[in-house]
Amino acid sequence: MIAIVDYRAGNLTSVARALQYLNVPCVITDRAAELRGADRVIFPGVGAAGEAMRNLKEKRLTGCIRELFESGKPLLGICLGTQVIFEYSEEDNRTPCLGIIPGGVKRFPEGMTEKDDPLKIPHMGWNRVAFRRNHPLFAGIPGNAEFYFVHSYYPAPSEDSDIAGETDYGIRFASAVARRNLVAVQFHPEKSGRFGLQILENFSRWDGSHAQ
């Protein structure tokens, strides 16, 4: 059973629908006991970091998420869920976050260009991810696969070894991070067609062991 953390942050049902399509049993829950009892946990989210942290605190889930990581349970962060596992986010006047991965989340700088054209913010649409290592979650994904992004802030891990994949949008940023039993992606696998579904399917089989 996969538990999807419910902290009133957006795309919970679209993640659940993708898992249902893959015939992977899942439950959407905000109960710590149910999260602890699940085989795997997905930490999704769409929205702003400040509100997300407020909701997590209100539901008394901040300690639980850290504990899940420490316990070795396979964890998958998606979009905002990925951002709040860092130490802080620049969003909402610098929001202190969960601090599971060292580093912060920064706003795309103003004035980014590509071939002299200004780049839009949010970074919205399909883009490539250059996966850096042979992680079980990214097995079977071809090099030219693209994923759906929609965000104005990007993960900036302070330790290079945490970066699992990178994407170019004006700057090069970490679009996938991995540490032990945690993988966190800035894009939306549940909205990224066949290759996104492949990542979710890989996650449903992953035991959380180290990447090779």
Added chain:
Amino acid sequence: MLSKRIIPCLDVRDGKLTKGVKFKGNIDIGDPVEVARRYYEQGADEIVFYDITASSEGRDIMIDVVKRVAETIFIPFSVGGGIRTLEDMRKVILAGAEKVSVNSGAVENPKIISEGAVAFGCQCVVLGMDVKKVNKSAKIPSGYEIVIQGGRKYMGIDALWWAREAENLGAGEVCLNSIDADGTLEGYELELTHLITTNVKIPVIASGGAGKKEHLRDVLTTAKADAALIASIVHYGTYTIAELKEFLSGNGVKMREAW
């Protein structure tokens, strides 16, 4: 590097497609869910549903369509048409749409943009704009005016001003439809598209006029649109989405190549 998006638009009335959609070697199919699945499989980057239903019963049918689409395709899709209240937006989003498009509802009540952005996030709120070319004036300095009711009613609002206003209110994207070009199959309104997309920071989807594959190239390169909305050019089987993408890739437009 971000890919430009190709977005087929499906008009739905009472849960059925209003125009027949022909796939090469196939007969017309009237089920929007089935057609969405085919476009998803052919490499559409996103899908737009436009609900032209008048009755409230028809609206409930549309919510059911949205739910079935969300169980079938795993790319973003938006729903527009008749969205006037936060509750209208909520229903569509809870049913599984990634984005909701407001058009005349936002002209009448611009607060729906900011309220929607706060409730669901900016990325959920698309401003649909129907625009006609007019003489430049003090009131309409850009020479492009906002219209509603399919172009029958002029609103006295400058299109460029409205796009910027919507951006400030929290819209995450603009879907820019030229009423002059719509249905002509003679190409997008390039001047209008360029004007809007270079003056807002949010992405702009160009809509209206696609009849040839070169039209898509022009609007995505010369006019700098972030995405191109298409209808007849694929509905009537002139091209498949894959054929359009292959042509665009070969003409220097960055496309998502694998799906």
